[in-house]
Amino acid sequence: MTPELVVVCCAFFVFACGTLGVVYRKNPVAVLMSIELMINASILLLILGSRMHNQPEGQAAGLLVLVLGAAEVVVGLALALAVFRGRNRVDVDAPAEIAG
Amino acid sequence: MKNRYCAGMLTLPIVAVGCALAALSALAVVLLKKPVHTAVALLGHSLSMAALYFALSAQLMAVAQMLIYSGAIVVLFLIVVTLLPEGGQEKLSGGGLFFAVLAALSVLAVFGGALSAFSAAGGELLALKGEGPSVKEVGRPLFASLMVPFELTAPLLLAAIVAAIALWRRQEKPRPGGVA
Numbered sequence: 001m002t003p004e005l006v007v008v009c010c011a012f013f014v015f016a017c018g019t020l021g022v023v024y025r026k027n028p029v030a031v032l033m034s035i036e037l038m039i040n041a042s043i044l045l046l047i048l049g050s051r052m053h054n055q056p057e058g059q060a061a062g063l064l065v066l067v068l069g070a071a072e073v074v075v076g077l078a079l080a081l082a083v084f085r086g087r088n089r090v091d092v093d094a095p096a097e098i099a100g
Numbered sequence: 101m102k103n104r105y106c107a108g109m110l111t112l113p114i115v116a117v118g119c120a121l122a123a124l125s126a127l128a129v130v131l132l133k134k135p136v137h138t139a140v141a142l143l144g145h146s147l148s149m150a151a152l153y154f155a156l157s158a159q160l161m162a163v164a165q166m167l168i169y170s171g172a173i174v175v176l177f178l179i180v181v182t183l184l185p186e187g188g189q190e191k192l193s194g195g196g197l198f199f200a201v202l203a204a205l206s207v208l209a210v211f212g213g214a215l216s217a218f219s220a221a222g223g224e225l226l227a228l229k230g231e232g233p234s235v236k237e238v239g240r241p242l243f244a245s246l247m248v249p250f251e252l253t254a255p256l257l258l259a260a261i262v263a264a265i266a267l268w269r270r271q272e273k274p275r276p277g278g279v280a
Contacts, residue, residue, distance in 0.1 A: 003110040004225040007152070010119035012211040014126045014145075016204040021130035024200035026190040029135055029180055033142050036173070037126050040149050047158045052226045056233035059158050060241045060250075066164055067253045071260035073173050077180045078264035082271050085183065090190055 007048050015041035026091045028080035032073060039069040110228045114155050121148035133192070135181040139174055146170045157232030160239075 014037055021034025043062045050058020084090050125148055128141035146169040153162035242250045 001112075002225065002227065003112045003115040004228065006112070006115050006119050007110075007156070008215065008225065010123055010152075012208060012215075013123050015211070016208045017123075017126040017130050019207045020200045020204035023203045024130065024192065024196055026192065026196075027135060027184075029177055029184065030129075030138055030190070033129050033138060033177065036142065036169075037129060037145065040145070040169075043161070044149065044152060047153060047156050047161055051156050051158065051228050051232050054230065054233065056237040057241045057245060059161055059233060059238045060246050062158075062161055063164060063238075063242070064246065064249055064253060066161075066168055067257065070168055070173060071256050073176065074260045075263050075267075077176060078267040081180060081183055082267045084185065085271065087185055090184055090186065 004048065004052065007044065011041040011044045011048075014038075014044070026093065028084065028090065028092050029077070031092060032076045032080070035076075036069060036073065039065060039072075110155065115152070118148055118152040118155055122152060134189070135184075136178065139177045139181060142177065143170055143174045146174065156228070158238075160235045 018034045018036075018038035018041065021037065022031055025031050025034060043065055046058045046062040046065065050056065050062070083095055087094070122145055125141050125145035129138055129145060132138050132141055146165060150162045150165040150170070153159075153165060
C-alpha cells in the first residue's frame with residue numbers, strides 16, 4: 001500500500017464520517033462540524049492531486065475552499081442561534097418554520 | 101532555497117500516523133455526545149489535517165488550516181455551544197444511527213467503486229516527487245488564473261458578516277429607550 005493510497009483512503013473515510021454526522025446528529029452545531037469534516041476531506045484530496053501533478057493551482061483552490069468553509073460556518077452558526085436560542089430543546093427536525 | 105523540513109518523498113509511517121489521527125478524531129467528532137467534546141475532537145482533527153498538509157509539503161495550507169480552523173472556527177463553535185439551550189445536548193435515536201451508517205457506507209461504496217474503476221482503467225496514483233510547489237508558486241495562480249474567484253472571496257466574506265449580524269439582530273428584543 002503506497003502512502004498516496006493511504007491519504008486517498010483517509011480522505012474517503014473522513015468524508016464518510018461527515019455524511020454519518022449530517023444524517024445522525026440533531027444538534028445544528030454538530031451537523032455543521034460534520035460538514036466541516038467533508039470540506040476538510042475534499043481539501044486533502046485537492047492538495048494531494050496538486051502535489052501529484054506538481055500543479056500549484058490545486059493548493060490555491062484549496063485555500064479558496066477553506067475561506068468558503070469559514071463563511072459557511074459563520075452564516076450557519078448565526079442561523080442555528082437565531083432558530084434555537086429561544087427553544088427548550090436542540091433538534092434540527094423540530095422547527096416547523098424551516099420544514100420544506 | 102532548499103526545503104529543510106519536508107522530504108520530497110512521502111514516507112508511509114508519517115502518513116499512516118497522520119491519517120490514523122485524522123480518521124479517529126473525525127469519528128470522535130461524529131460519535132461523541134457532548135458538544136464541547138465534539139469541538140475538542142474537531143480541534144484534534146484540524147491539527148492532524150495540518151500535519152498531513154505539512155507531510156505533503158503544502159506549508160501555506162497547513163498554516164492557513166491552523167490559523168483559520170484551529171484558531172478561529174473551533175473557538176466560534178465553542179462560543180455558540182455555550183449560547184444554545186441545555187448546552188446543545190441532543191436526544192439521539194438508534195434508528196437514526198442505522199440510516200446514518202447506511203448513508204456513510206453508501207458513500208464509501210461509491211468512492212471505492214470509483215477508485216477500483218480508476219485502477220481497472222489502467223490509472224495509477226503517481227508517486228510524489230520533488231519538493232512540491234513553494235508558497236510563491238501557490239500564490240501566483242491567485243493573481244492569474246484564479247484571480248476572479250480569489251477577488252470574489254472578499255464580497256463573500258462581507259456578505260457572510262452582514263448576514264450573521266442581520267440574523268442576530270432580528271431576534272434581539274428592542275431595549276427600552278435604546279436604538280435597537
